[in-house]
Amino acid sequence: MKRAGKLCLVFLLIVLSTTGCWNLREPDQLAFALGTALDLTKDGLVEASVQIAIPSGVGGGQDSGGGMNKKSFRVISANGKNAYDTIPILQAQLSRNLFFGHRKVILIGQHMAEHGIGNLLDEFVRNPQSELRSRIYVVKDGQGKDVLSVEPIFEPFTSTSLVSEQTSLNLKHYYFHDFLTVTLSQGMQPMLPAVSLTALKQIVYTGSAILNKDDGLKLAGFLNIKESSYANWITGRQTGFAITSFVTQGDGNVSLKLQSLGRRIRVKRVNERILIDVQLIGKGNIVENNTNLDPTKLKDLYIIQDELSQTTQKSIQQLIEKVQKRYKTDIFGFGESVHQQYPQQWKTLKRTWNDTFSKLHVSVKVELQCKDPGETNSSIMSMP
Amino acid sequence: MDLFRKSHLKNKLKTNINQSIENSSSNISKNIAENEKFLKNMFQNCSDIIFREITIHGETKLLLIYVDGMINTDIIITNILKPLMYDGMPQGLGTIDSIVQMCGQELFSVLQTKKLSKLGDIAEHILKGNLAILADGEDTALLSNVSKFKTRAVEEPYNEASIRGPKEGFTELLRTNTTMLRRILTTPKLKIESLKIGKLLQTDVVIAYIEGIVSMSVLNEVRKRINRIQIEGILESGYIEESIEETHLSPFPQMNVTERPDVVAAGLLRGKVAVISNGSPCALVIPVTFWEGLQAPDDYYERFMFVSLIRWVRYIFVFFSVLFPSVYIALTNYHIELIPLKLMMTIATLRERDPFPTMIEVFMMEFVFEGLREAGIRLPKQIGPLVSIVGALVIGEAAVRAGLISAPIVIVVAAAGISSFIIPRYRFGYPLRMLRFPLLMLSGTFGLFGLAIGMIAILIHLIHLSPFGTPYLTPVTPQITRRLKDVLMRWPRKRAIHNEPNNEVDQP
Numbered sequence: 107m108k109r110a111g112k113l114c115l116v117f118l119l120i121v122l123s124t125t126g127c128w129n130l131r132e133p134d135q136l137a138f139a140l141g142t143a144l145d146l147t148k149d150g151l152v153e154a155s156v157q158i159a160i161p162s163g164v165g166g167g168q169d170s171g172g173g174m175n176k177k178s179f180r181v182i183s184a185n186g187k188n189a190y191d192t193i194p195i196l197q198a199q200l201s202r203n204l205f206f207g208h209r210k211v212i213l214i215g216q217h218m219a220e221h222g223i224g225n226l227l228d229e230f231v232r233n234p235q236s237e238l239r240s241r242i243y244v245v246k247d248g249q250g251k252d253v254l255s256v257e258p259i260f261e262p263f264t265s266t267s268l269v270s271e272q273t274s275l276n277l278k279h280y281y282f283h284d285f286l287t288v289t290l291s292q293g294m295q296p297m298l299p300a301v302s303l304t305a306l307k308q309i310v311y312t313g314s315a316i317l318n319k320d321d322g323l324k325l326a327g328f329l330n331i332k333e334s335s336y337a338n339w340i341t342g343r344q345t346g347f348a349i350t351s352f353v354t355q356g357d358g359n360v361s362l363k364l365q366s367l368g369r370r371i372r373v374k375r376v377n378e379r380i381l382i383d384v385q386l387i388g389k390g391n392i393v394e395n396n397t398n399l400d401p402t403k404l405k406d407l408y409i410i411q412d413e414l415s416q417t418t419q420k421s422i423q424q425l426i427e428k429v430q431k432r433y434k435t436d437i438f439g440f441g442e443s444v445h446q447q448y449p450q451q452w453k454t455l456k457r458t459w460n461d462t463f464s465k466l467h468v469s470v471k472v473e474l475q476c477k478d479p480g481e482t483n484s485s486i487m488s489m490p
Numbered sequence: 491m492d493l494f495r496k497s498h499l500k501n502k503l504k505t506n507i508n509q510s511i512e513n514s515s516s517n518i519s520k521n522i523a524e525n526e527k528f529l530k531n532m533f534q535n536c537s538d539i540i541f542r543e544i545t546i547h548g549e550t551k552l553l554l555i556y557v558d559g560m561i562n563t564d565i566i567i568t569n570i571l572k573p574l575m576y577d578g579m580p581q582g583l584g585t586i587d588s589i590v591q592m593c594g595q596e597l598f599s600v601l602q603t604k605k606l607s608k609l610g611d612i613a614e615h616i617l618k619g620n621l622a623i624l625a626d627g628e629d630t631a632l633l634s635n636v637s638k639f640k641t642r643a644v645e646e647p648y649n650e651a652s653i654r655g656p657k658e659g660f661t662e663l664l665r666t667n668t669t670m671l672r673r674i675l676t677t678p679k680l681k682i683e684s685l686k687i688g689k690l691l692q693t694d695v696v697i698a699y700i701e702g703i704v705s706m707s708v709l710n711e712v713r714k715r716i717n718r719i720q721i722e723g724i725l726e727s728g729y730i731e732e733s734i735e736e737t738h739l740s741p742f743p744q745m746n747v748t749e750r751p752d753v754v755a756a757g758l759l760r761g762k763v764a765v766i767s768n769g770s771p772c773a774l775v776i777p778v779t780f781w782e783g784l785q786a787p788d789d790y791y792e793r794f795m796f797v798s799l800i801r802w803v804r805y806i807f808v809f810f811s812v813l814f815p816s817v818y819i820a821l822t823n824y825h826i827e828l829i830p831l832k833l834m835m836t837i838a839t840l841r842e843r844d845p846f847p848t849m850i851e852v853f854m855m856e857f858v859f860e861g862l863r864e865a866g867i868r869l870p871k872q873i874g875p876l877v878s879i880v881g882a883l884v885i886g887e888a889a890v891r892a893g894l895i896s897a898p899i900v901i902v903v904a905a906a907g908i909s910s911f912i913i914p915r916y917r918f919g920y921p922l923r924m925l926r927f928p929l930l931m932l933s934g935t936f937g938l939f940g941l942a943i944g945m946i947a948i949l950i951h952l953i954h955l956s957p958f959g960t961p962y963l964t965p966v967t968p969q970i971t972r973r974l975k976d977v978l979m980r981w982p983r984k985r986a987i988h989n990e991p992n993n994e995v996d997q998p
Contacts, residue, residue, distance in 0.1 A: 110954060114947040118936075130823050130934075132847055133838040140831070161838035207827035208834060237827070266831065 134161075137202040140179065141265035142240075143250025144226060145215035147185055152218075152226065154192035155183040155251040157265055158200065164262050178262035181254045189229040209237045210265040212282055213250030214298075219315060222322035227289070230282065238283040241269055244315035246302040246328055256307055264309065272299065275311055276346040277338065289319050292456050293441020297337060300328060314338075318435050320460060326433045329425075336422045337429075339367050339386060340438045348393070349474070351417045355409050356397025362414055362474060364390035371443045375451070382440050382468045386422070391478040401479035411474055419472040426468050436463040517607045522551055522626035525609075529555060532613055539616070544571075553624040560619035562638035570621070570634075603634040614692065641666070647749035647771070649916060652788040659749040664694050664768035670751040671698060671766075675758065679703075685716060687730070687767075691723025694768040695730065698754070703761045708958045712763045712776055726770045734776075736957040741921035744957035746775040746782065748915075753787050777958040781966070781977045784808065786914035789980055798979035804912055811910040811922050815852050816933035816941050818902045822848055824937030836898075843893040849934040851895055855903040856926065858885055863907070 141157040163176035184195035197204055212230070214223055230236045245253050258267040272279055280299055288296045300315040314334040316326040329337060338344035350361040368387040373380060392401050392410070399406040429437060441459050445452040455462060518525050526541065533539040538559065544552040554570075604620075606612050607630045616622050619637025644666065647659030660667045668682050679701040686692040697716065699709055715734040724730060727747065735744045748754060749771050754764045757775035765774040784804050789797045821829050822837060829837070844851065862881040866874055886904070889895040906926065910919045925948060932940030955962040965973035975981040 110947065110950045113950070114943065117943050117946075118940075130937075131826065132841070133822055133826065133834070134841045134844070136826065136838075138834070138838070159835060159838075161835060162842045164835050164839050205826065208831050210831065262835075 135202055136205040137200045138208050139204055139206050140208060140263050141211040141213065141254050142209060143213040143254050144218050145249045145251055146217040146221050151185045152188060152192060153183055153185050154189060155181050155254055156196055157181050157254045157263065159263060181251065183251060189226050206235050206237050209240045211268045212240045212242045213253055214244050215249040216246055219244050219325035222324040224322040240282045241272060241280055242282050242285050242298055243268060244298045244300045246300045246312050248303050252303055253301060253309060256309055271311060276344060278343045278345060291442060293436060293445045293459060294439040295319055295435040295437045297437040316433050316435050316437055326435050333425050336425050337437055340369055340384060342369055349414060349418055351414050353397050353410055353413045356399035358397035360392060360397060360410050360414060361394035362390050362476060363393045364388040371440065373444050373447045375448065380444060380466060382466055384468060384470045386472045389475045389477050392476050392480045401476060407476055407479065411476055415472045415474045418474065419470055422470050422472060430464045430466065434460050434464045440466065516609055518609055518629055518631060520627050520629050522553055522624055525624055526553055528609060551626045555616055555622040557616060557619060560637050560639045561621055562636045565636045566621065603632055605630045606633055650748060650750050650787065652786065654788045654791040656752045658751065660751060660771040660773060662769050662771055664696065664766060667766050668696060671754060674751055674755040687719050688721055688723035693724040696766050698758060698764040698766065700758045703759065704763060705761045708777060709763050711958050724767050727765065727767045727772045727774050730765055730767060731774055740955055741924045742955065743917050744777065746778040747772045747917060748775060750787055777960040779960065779964050780952065780962050783915050783918035784913060794980045794982040801980060807909040807912045808922060811906045812925055812929065814906040815856065815902050815926060816929040819848055819852055819930060820933040820937045820941050840896045840898055844896045851899045852903065852930060855895060855899050859903050859907045
């Protein structure tokens with residue numbers, strides 16, 4: 107008993123003396139930074155904007171009093187030589203300490219992305235106060251600062267609405283640390299989700315931005331929403347999406363809602379040439395049928411499945427070709443597959459992987475399966 | 491001066507006691523006047539002791555001594571006075587040399603009688619409600635048990651309510667309590683050893699156990715410690731508890747206190763030892779483990795599935811009640827990243843108007859809560875509800891509205907406080923409520939590190955504690971797998987359908 111007491115005292119003293127961790131922070135002494143936007147000024151400086159939550163404006167309690175008309179957030183900006191250089195200037199504008207522990211998004215403006223963000227990454231990793239679970243977005247045709255200032259529809263903050271948007275798009279969460287993993291890997295190039303602002307100041311998801319890490323993480327180009335979902339299917343980031351395609355035999359469109367996506371990438375070596383074999387399996391339900399085919403009949407169902415698979419396969423092949431020829435960046439992670447399956451050969455291949463990738467022979471096989479023909483049999487229109 | 495007087499008084503009292511002890515060990519004399527004089531001297535200024543002289547045929551003098559109000563007067567009249575005064579002696583006087591013997595054997599043979607010759611013993615029996623009959627020329631006194639006095643009826647123990655199960659509770663009278671126990675455990679193996687504790691009061695105390703089941707080491711230890719008790723007298727079993735417990739320096743109770751005979755019987759069937767003292771309805775069951783403290787009597791009377799669920803609810807609430815306020819402090823003040831954003835925003839919003847640091851707020855509210863609880867217990871029943879209304883409305887609602895305390899604090903403190911009441915054995919809630927304060931201090935200074943250190947310290951203490959040689963956390967540590975099933979859930983009894991022999995003692 108006595109010994110236990112002494113032991114506790116010793117532990118306490120050790121904690122007190124070695125860590126010196128008196129870092130008590132009351133929530134009302136903190137300025138919660140919910141989002142950071144990085145833009146490039148005309149002078150070539152980094153412009154960092156931070157979205158600060160104003161708790162009294164959120165109105166969590168009934169007793170917020172006269173603060174009803176208060177905004178729930180404010181965006182402040184500062185210019186600096188690098189990312190951290192802006193923080194003291196940002197802090198100078200605030201009466202409370204900036205707190206990045208709850209940062210939900212990092213937005214990168216298009217100019218910044220074109221300039222390359224390779225130099226900015228270091229601060230996010232090195233600074234212990236940084237939050238690696240932030241989602242990362244590229245802002246197409248605009249500045250990150252503008253996106254942060256938008257009043258979202260549902261939530262009090264843009265940052266949190268951008269988080270929920272990923273879930274509603276059936277995307278796996280793209281965290282900043284995922285971006286880091288890809289950037290630090292050998293055979294894969296980063297592909298970040300992209301948003302843009304409409305004329306009515308609304309945020310829309312516009313697909314993905316491709317960065318080239320061998321060129322200082324400069325923006326290589328954008329993919330549209332459809333292409334992004336195909337690319338994300340191959341990398342395993344998509345959990346589901348809908349395909350609508352024309353079925354010639356039925357003379358109409360069929361919509362298939364995919365809910366289970368599978369993929370397999372196999373690497374073959376034939377005479378020193380590398381062949382990539384991508385096999386994609388998607389399972390889903392038919393949600394709309396404008397054809398005169400009856401999906402409850404097995405024969406018709408096969409026709410729909412085959413045609414949908416064919417067109418999807420063609421689109422994916424086109425996408426891969428486009429990425430190979432135009433962007434020359436391996437966003438699909440084929441290099442990683444080669445690395446895993448032929449580690450010896452990879453040592454020589456990795457130096458010239460970008461060139462190899464653009465000339466790579468990729469065969470795609472898509473297999474779509476309709477698990478459920480829907481609540482009715484043939485199309486309503488074609489019913490007798 | 492005052493101090494001196496007190497010690498002086500004590501010394502005087504001591505010498506008095508010593509004198510009476512010296513005299514009381516002497517035998518009574520044949521001369522009844524001498525005996526009367528001695529006893530009257532002993533019961534000086536005791537107005538409730540009645541000396542009644544009886545003359546039969548103008549010859550033999552009898553002396554009846556009893557405590558007024560403790561004797562059944564009907565029995566005295568019909569069974570003692572009537573035969574003596576009116577019926578006369580059966581064979582005429584003079585032929586029988588011992589009137590006491592005659593009375594005992596023939597006149598009052600319906601009564602429970604005893605012959606004693608030591609003055610001290612006689613005095614003690616008189617005080618316990620016996621009638622003493624002294625006869626002239628005899629050197630023994632006849633004591634008959636005709637006591638009848640007012641006691642509380644057997645009621646349901648409302649501190650230990652149960653939905654299912656026996657509803658009777660112990661009373662203040664030791665004999666009633668042992669009867670209740672004997673009625674449940676109808677076996678000659680139930681042993682009820684009688685002891686007297688206290689230099690002055692000589693309180694009756696019994697040690698009850700079941701021979702063959704009881705753990706001999708615990709029994710011997712209990713006997714040894716009870717015999718060592720140096721105390722003037724015992725008013726409540728709490729005196730014994732404090733005198734024989736393993737260590738004073740533990741917030742955790744080391745024995746179970748119950749007013750229910752079924753709980754005592756269950757404990758005895760599990761090899762425990764019960765100590766019941768006269769004048770107290772609370773029996774001690776020795777030893778107790780941490781897990782038994784979280785069990786309710788009707789755990790074993792209800793069906794097992796529901797009880798197992800409720801046990802887990804209790805375990806969770808025990809942790810909740812100890813940790814909730816300190817975890818709240820640690821998270822909101824040190825580990826803000828760990829709270830989901832929406833919750834954090836709500837907390838931050840509600841905190842905007844608060845004048846005090848979170849730490850102070852929680853301490854204030856905990857203090858007020860404990861005060862309200864204490865006030866609720868002590869107040870008369872009619873005023874009791876008023877306290878809860880004032881407490882809930884004034885302290886909770888008004889303080890939040892006025893912006894003195896933030897709403898989450900009220901929720902945290904109230905939730906933790908209420909969850910400490912979920913523990914069926916009321917006194918096992920005491921350590922939980924006490925330990926909340928040091929843990930608050932630790933988490934307020936070091937965050938989750940402090941909390942972890944506090945928890946480790948509590949665990950070390952619990953593992954270290956082993957009252958009467960039984961580790962407090964058995965059967966979890968040291969692990970006894972066979973008994974573990976009664977901690978993790980309430981294991982059902984075997985069904986009788988299969989005609990399997992069931993030798994296991996599966997009692998509460």
